[in-house]
Amino acid sequence: MDREDIRQLLEQVKSGALGLDDALERLRRLPFERVADMARVDHHRELRSGVPEVVLGEFKSAEQIAAILGALAGGGAGALATRVDADKAEAVVRQVPGARYHAGARLVVVEAAHPRGDRGRGVIAVMSAGTSDLPVAEEAALTAEFLGHRVARVTDVGVAGLHRVWAASEELRRCTAAIVVAGMEGALPSVVAGLLECPIVAVPTSVGYGVGLGGFAAMLTMLASCSPGIAVVNIDNGFGAAVAAARINRRAAEAADE
Secondary structure, three states: OOHHHHHHHHHHHHHOOOOHHHHHHHHOOOOEEEEOOOEEEEOOHHHHHOOOOOEEOOOOOHHHHHHHHHHHHOOOOOEEEEOOOHHHHHHHHHHOOOEEEEOOOOEEEEOOOOOOOOOOOOEEEEEEOOHHHHHHHHHHHHHHHHOOOEEEEEOOOOHHHHHHHHHHHHHHOOEEEEEEEEOOOOOHHHHHHOOOOOOEEEEEOOOOOHHHHHHHHHHHHHHOOOOOOOEEOOOOOHHHHHHHHHHHHHHHHHHHHO
């Protein structure tokens, strides 16, 4: 439940379209809901921070994911689970009405009953250096879309062929924020930051050989970039990058409305 949901609820009570008891029942689950003996689901988080609680599925059983996801989606605001492998996802989708699995990104998504609409002033670009970086890039793109933001995907534009970045630069200049996903030596965010004025959120991936050390080489390159102002998230953290970019884009929209 977010600010707009609360506003609509109060308007319905004010107009007489919704009774007081019905409104109290809809608010009963705020601020949190106890799910069995394993979780306290935070229904109030989107109202406080603009971003709803999301389920990290990697270390949970299918039954735990389904129970928490179902509780989050129960209010009609949809729900999202990250890092869900195919076996768990199959069981979760069977148990949670409306759940869909995006295998490449390892996301289970339950769409909101009423779409969040356009939450940002502009478009969030999601750039991936190579095809091997696509799973992390898609985690970022689908998360941003779930949060109500428009996304422009720009794929396979690594620094081994810089002309590909330049070819997409006109489209990218219209974006409010750019998520740049790269493994190997992780140089792409530095290049993009030298071309665009929008905030850059860099995501190192674990793609690479030997001394790439599972993404540490890419992460260190991004942290040591000579292009100032790049924000770097953890290795393979497409979700975290999407939340950062969504906050940037949403604040831009709020500033434009003032």
